[in-house]
Amino acid sequence: MRSLDDPVQFVRGVGPRGAERLGRLGIRTVRDLLRHIPRRYEDRTAFRNIGDVRPGEPIVTRGVVLAAEVINTRRRGMQLTRVVIGDGTGRAELAFFRQPYLLTRFQQLMVKRKSVVVYGVARYGPNGLSFEHPEWEEFEPDEEGLSAGRIVPMYPLSEGLTQRWLRSSIASALDSHGSLIPDPMPSSLRERHRLLGLADAYRMIHLPDSPESAEEARRRLVFDEFFLLQVGLAMRRMDRAGAAGAPLVTASSSELEALVRDLLPFVPTSDQAAAIRELAADMGSGRQMNRLLHGDVGSGKTAVAVAAIALAVRSGHQAAVMAPTEILAQQQASVLSAWLRRVGLDVELATGSMSSRARSALRARLESGETRVVVGTHALIEGDVRFRSLGLVIIDEQHRFGVLQRQSLQAKGVAPHILVMSATPIPRTLTMTLYGDLDVTVLKQMPPGRVPVKTHWKRPDQSASVYRGVARLLDQGRQAYVVCPLVEESDKMEAAAATQHAHRIRSQMLPGYRVGVLHGQMPAEAKEACMAAFKSGELDVLVSTTVIEVGIDVPNASVMVVENADRFGLAQLHQLRGRVGRGQYASYCVLIADPTTEAGMRRLQAMTETCDGFRIAEEDLRLRGPGEYFGTRQSGIPEFQFADLLRDEEVLIETRKAAAELVRADPKLACPDNQALAAEVAVRIASLDLVKVS
Ligand code: ADP
Ligand code: MG
Numbered sequence: 001m002r003s004l005d006d007p008v009q010f011v012r013g014v015g016p017r018g019a020e021r022l023g024r025l026g027i028r029t030v031r032d033l034l035r036h037i038p039r040r041y042e043d044r045t046a047f048r049n050i051g052d053v054r055p056g057e058p059i060v061t062r063g064v065v066l067a068a069e070v071i072n073t074r075r076r077g078m079q080l081t082r083v084v085i086g087d088g089t090g091r092a093e094l095a096f097f098r099q100p101y102l103l104t105r106f107q108q109l110m111v112k113r114k115s116v117v118v119y120g121v122a123r124y125g126p127n128g129l130s131f132e133h134p135e136w137e138e139f140e141p142d143e144e145g146l147s148a149g150r151i152v153p154m155y156p157l158s159e160g161l162t163q164r165w166l167r168s169s170i171a172s173a174l175d176s177h178g179s180l181i182p183d184p185m186p187s188s189l190r191e192r193h194r195l196l197g198l199a200d201a202y203r204m205i206h207l208p209d210s211p212e213s214a215e216e217a218r219r220r221l222v223f224d225e226f227f228l229l230q231v232g233l234a235m236r237r238m239d240r241a242g243a244a245g246a247p248l249v250t251a252s253s254s255e256l257e258a259l260v261r262d263l264l265p266f267v268p269t270s271d272q273a274a275a276i277r278e279l280a281a282d283m284g285s286g287r288q289m290n291r292l293l294h295g296d297v298g299s300g301k302t303a304v305a306v307a308a309i310a311l312a313v314r315s316g317h318q319a320a321v322m323a324p325t326e327i328l329a330q331q332q333a334s335v336l337s338a339w340l341r342r343v344g345l346d347v348e349l350a351t352g353s354m355s356s357r358a359r360s361a362l363r364a365r366l367e368s369g370e371t372r373v374v375v376g377t378h379a380l381i382e383g384d385v386r387f388r389s390l391g392l393v394i395i396d397e398q399h400r401f402g403v404l405q406r407q408s409l410q411a412k413g414v415a416p417h418i419l420v421m422s423a424t425p426i427p428r429t430l431t432m433t434l435y436g437d438l439d440v441t442v443l444k445q446m447p448p449g450r451v452p453v454k455t456h457w458k459r460p461d462q463s464a465s466v467y468r469g470v471a472r473l474l475d476q477g478r479q480a481y482v483v484c485p486l487v488e489e490s491d492k493m494e495a496a497a498a499t500q501h502a503h504r505i506r507s508q509m510l511p512g513y514r515v516g517v518l519h520g521q522m523p524a525e526a527k528e529a530c531m532a533a534f535k536s537g538e539l540d541v542l543v544s545t546t547v548i549e550v551g552i553d554v555p556n557a558s559v560m561v562v563e564n565a566d567r568f569g570l571a572q573l574h575q576l577r578g579r580v581g582r583g584q585y586a587s588y589c590v591l592i593a594d595p596t597t598e599a600g601m602r603r604l605q606a607m608t609e610t611c612d613g614f615r616i617a618e619e620d621l622r623l624r625g626p627g628e629y630f631g632t633r634q635s636g637i638p639e640f641q642f643a644d645l646l647r648d649e650e651v652l653i654e655t656r657k658a659a660a661e662l663v664r665a666d667p668k669l670a671c672p673d674n675q676a677l678a679a680e681v682a683v684r685i686a687s688l689d690l691v692k693v694s
Helices: 015-023 030-034 102-111 163-180 187-192 198-206 211-242 253-263 270-283 301-314 326-343 356-368 403-410 428-434 460-475 491-509 524-535 570-577 598-609 613-624 649-665 672-693
Strands: 040-043 058-072 079-086 091-097 115-125 128-132 135-138 151-154 290-295 318-322 348-350 373-376 390-396 417-422 439-443 454-458 479-483 515-518 541-544 557-562 588-592
Touching (some): 040 115, 058 102, 079 102, 091 115, 151 163, 163 198, 187 649, 198 211, 211 649, 211 672, 253 270, 253 301, 253 326, 270 417, 270 439, 290 301, 301 326, 301 390, 301 417, 318 326, 326 348, 428 649, 454 460, 460 479, 460 557, 460 588, 479 491, 491 515, 557 570, 570 598, 570 613, 588 598, 598 613
Parallel strands (some): 091 128, 348 373, 390 417, 454 588, 479 557, 515 541
Antiparallel strands (some): 058 079, 058 115, 115 135
């Protein structure tokens, strides 16, 4: 009996040696081999003559290597490997920056009069037609029919493997095992979403008869990959929503309007108003709310949160707000209490640095229900803190908390309503996977009167003039942030760097101004005192490490200087920049950096071009790839084999809808038609949990 789990060595033409090489790509079984899909295709039905290449369109061409050299470019002193190819109809240049090691390979090809296949988009440069960083490979003339005269798949390779060998191995696996591929998708779904059968999809992705059929095949595989995940997440949402005993929070729409009017010192934007109505509906439904409130820095999430808190308390429940750091908890508490005081509510603060007496007194008040609103760091969820009736939990800047903490907090109450607030500018696609088990509300509008922050990128040798500009703003009564370079080694070193930099600012850059320093190694009281002094205007300049990254709100601070800005990621720079431009003043952000990589330059460039957090996030994702997007795998972003989160956004949205419909109709996937699907979903979700816990 043949099976997709057969070891790959039994595929005709593979054998033990081939199996070993495939093993280096993680391919062990026939299934693995079939899932090794092409990275791209070459339309070898139509190689373009070099003489016919038009700039600006992606094409495949082929030519003999005529020359290869490495030159030092004048701009930025980068090494450029320059190769010339020709085919009798014309010549083209291939340009590779910072890859001098390519020289020997091209020189060998040149000596042997070999041809290369080039895939890319050409431009006209000073030397005529030029491909910058094209994909290329040695041309292998062959007679097998799999590799010429058709749309040819190009696979990711590893050492010892060739495209041609891999092509023929996969073709024979398709012959021997292709008919064994089961299709878990019920036919009704397949029809509704115009999906190819799975076995056909595998055949077509490897051996397409046209570019369109390859695309259609890929869409089927991507659809499955997203769909299984989305069904699993939808089942979780459903499970939780069905949990009994969600605290009931009720208010008529006129009561809600009056409450918002009493609470907020301004008119909410229509996004804020809609978000508040959505939260009220969630909390009044008798089922547990699990919602992500997603909005760029400064979009006014706090106003929405405060309304939710007031609503919950008004119905006799308690509300807890979790912040990632003490400074933020403290600030959050003071903002919330300013607003909640207007409706007669007090806010208490719980942090790790409280005395044990104060803590146990607070615990007693939480247990008796006397404390109705509490803001805290994770001290709030440590030990056996009990609430009399915890109705609402708000988690600020959730990605720093981690999924496990979210769960442990949830275990504290009878399924309290959960509102997660995130300013992390995440592309929508990522939100849907990262927070896929939450409903999502987005604040797109900014409150009125916001001026975009003018952003400049300067080289370190321009520092003096940058700080002269800062001084002019200080003289007008504004305040400034200076962010110190990120030091990877340790918090201690980062603290030292900040202190040292503050000294330089005080003595050289901005003598005569009042300069404070803030870093993560300072005791909590010192940090708070420093923040308070900056906020009240007793300090002109705050030199700090990234501890100011999230949530700090000082409207009079209108300029930020980020030293060694290339050490920061895009998302982080954007978060930092969000600290300025919060008041009515024209605001500036100056990034000082001398980046050494192409990606570094692109990041800084992107920052000067836009203030739109979502666009920045997409650029970041593009530059770094989803795996690295949040730095580590603790981010909980599932990995995809077929899907590309940017490119396949539409399919993701379609699958999310389809999954919700399916789960609404058949919450446990108990229907016979859905059995095969249920099994695959279970596997997919299990792999997801492994990632999150590790
Ligand atoms: P976020 O937490 O989303 O970054 P905040 O809630 O801190 O944003 O709001 C940023 C600033 O905008 C605060 O100073 C807040 O008082 C103000 N703000 C929020 N909503 C409005 C509004 N509708 N009209 C005017 N100002 C607003
Ligand atoms: Mg905030």
